[in-house]
Amino acid sequence: MLDNFPFYLGLLIVILLLIMLANKIKVAYPILLVLAGLAISFIPKVPLIKIEPDLIFFIFLPPLLYEAAWTVSWKEMWRWRRIITSFAFVVVFVSALSVALVANYIIPGFSLALGFVLGGIVSPPDAVSAGAILKFVKVPKTISSILEGESLLNDASSLIIFRFAMIAVATEQFIFYKAAVSFSWMIFGGVGIGLLIGWLFMKAHKYLPTDANVDIVLSLITPYIIYLAAEEVHSSGVLAVVCGGLLLSNNRHRFLSSRSRLQGINVWQSLTFILNGFVFMLIGLDLPQITDGLKVEDVSISSAIGYGVLITFVLIISRMLSSYGAVLVTLIARNFITVADRRNPGYKTPFILGWTGMRGVVSLAAALSIPVYLNNGNGFPQRNLILFITFIVILLTLVIQGLTLPYFIKKINLTAIYDPLPKEEAHNNLRHELAEFALNYLKTNYSDEIENNTSLQHLIQKWEQYSNGIDDEEIGKELKVIYLDLLNKQRQWLINKNKEDRTLDETIIRRQMHYLDIEEEKLRYL
Structure with a gap:
């Protein structure tokens, strides 16, 4: 690690320069960072970057989720709860199912369980990518609220699918009642642990003689403690961090001083800024490790690229169809229940919601977390191909959807529909x-x-x-x-x-x- 420290320091400078360039040319920085990482990986004598899944799951993911929970509006999440939960759970499951069926039918040696492993990996859109793109265009608060709310929950739902699929691959069986019990514990256990630990930290902030520095340090360790506690008892660490973050965010003015709030915002913005930059750069740098693995499984690069393009196409189509389906259900449901907005969104709103499906951090971490060997000592089937397909999906969705989304938003002009008051x-x-x-x-x-x-x-x-x-x-x-x-x-x-x-x-x-x-x-x- 120390031998490569100058390299990582130089990488940090490159990340900052690329983000400044992205802001200048009005392109979402995750796109430039992934492409730059990909280019740097081909430079001779560049240190081989081996990304450990724990590095992303335990170091990067908790603070990124926690900061997102502090940023999102609970009021807006509750207002759009039906459409948010449908995108975060139903649409994610439909995407995973579509990928599983196509992979099982098209890719040689892919069982349905392996298809669900791949589907669980690539089904959740990345919040950071969408947020970086939406920064450069005017988008109604309605759309951004739905996307922000979805991004907080879809990681949890996709990782749950991924876990159950991994169990099915390892055991070659799927026992429904055990899966139902485990699923319930992951959901309710994660929510309960997140709220409990969040409440304890809230009381610590309020009653202990803290100052701004202590409050900020406590806020930095909060997501890690919540995540580790939930994962230790085999519930959803992602859901726990999100729920704990929402609880603390919604009560911030009750237990934090004005100084703690002001200084905390600056610290957290800087921290998440650099974490996001490193993660997207590492995605591109990881390509040589992934392509080397394909040679072990005797899969040609051209075939693997073809599979990646196919899965990307399936994900885009399934999300678009699901988006229109979710809006159609809302239009029917408004005749029987109270919905957040009774206006007819037409074809424009579901198109934008469907097109914001860029993949990123969570997909890469989940793919890397696949073990090299099963419990019986056999190699995990198709592991390197799954890694390569995941990389292609991330790259294509970032470049294709990421570059075209601002154009579609400007062309459709949703602001005039949803925002009557500037x-x-x-x-x-x-x-x-x-x-x-x-x-x-x-x-x-x-x-x-x-x-x-x-x-x-x-x-x-x-x-x-x-x-x-x-x-x-x-x-x-x-x-x-x-x-x-x-x-x-x-x-x-x-x-x-x-x-x-x-x-x-x-x-x-x-x-x-x-x-x-x-x-x-x-x-x-x-």
């Missing part, structure tokens, strides 16, 4: 309402102080002018107490507003919450 206008309206609330609260609860405190009068004037805050001037202790009280009341008002107004984008609420945290932090230096 985000900036909605934000300004919220600021106006919040300012009105602040003024009414001050005049009602601090009327005596207003008459005698010129600084407080100045503060009221600023709120009346909808300014961004108070001046960086020395203010009295009394005013600090009043202003802190006002900030806390504003936070509560925003929380209530978020709960009451189901149509309001939660990112606007969080933006205003962030502003209030900055205001509170400024008071420490006044």
